Amino acid sequence: MAYCRNGAGPDKDEIRTLPQEARDLILQWDSLLLQNDLLYHKYCHPDGATKHLQLVLPGKLRRQYVERLHADLGHFGETKTCEALARRAYFPRWRQIVKMVVCTCTVSNKSQRGRQALKQTPLRPMREFRPMAVLHADLVAPIPAGSNCKG
Ligand SMILES: [Zn+2]
Numbered sequence: 001m002a003y004c005r006n007g008a009g010p011d012k013d014e015i016r017t018l019p020q021e022a023r024d025l026i027l028q029w030d031s032l033l034l035q036n037d038l039l040y041h042k043y044c045h046p047d048g049a050t051k052h053l054q055l056v057l058p059g060k061l062r063r064q065y066v067e068r069l070h071a072d073l074g075h076f077g078e079t080k081t082c083e084a085l086a087r088r089a090y091f092p093r094w095r096q097i098v099k100m101v102v103c104t105c106t107v108s109n110k111s112q113r114g115r116q117a118l119k120q121t122p123l124r125p126m127r128e129f130r131p132m133a134v135l136h137a138d139l140v141a142p143i144p145a146g147s148n149c150k151g
Contacts, residue, residue, distance in 0.1 A: 028041060031043075038055060039055075054086065054090035056091055066085060066101045069081065071107070075107055078099055078103075081102055082094075
């Protein structure tokens with residue numbers, strides 16, 4: 001981020017001294033942009049049609065942000081959570097974080113078990129074909145006037 005402020009990237013010797021995380025970002029140097037003191041990543045879809053800015057999230061906020069996003073979406077799966085994140089934010093190895101959050105989400109895991117439990121037992125065909133073997137009746141005799149029907 002400091003490099004973006006200076007407007008020039010670090011040289012090769014400097015890059016070697018940086019943490020992996022910063023090196024990953026510097027590989028995207030041409031796609032980075034500093035706006036209102038926030039670091040953005042210029043997202044460009046391979047088809048060239050989609051272009052927007054993704055906020056580059058600081059390390060400590062990433063997992064929390066993905067968890068929140070995943071929950072706000074209504075506990076979508078990994079693919080949809082990835083798509084939603086790509087529309088908003090960027091950070092190195094973001095797919096791995098999304099995968100981890102979705103896999104460890106207790107709400108998602110619970111609802112998946114619930115869905116399996118709700119599976120219907122299949123209807124069984126009736127095996128009785130003799131006439132009058134199965135008789136359904138909805139018969140209601142005239143209801144006698146009760147004592148409380150008089151007025
Ligand atoms: Zn979930």
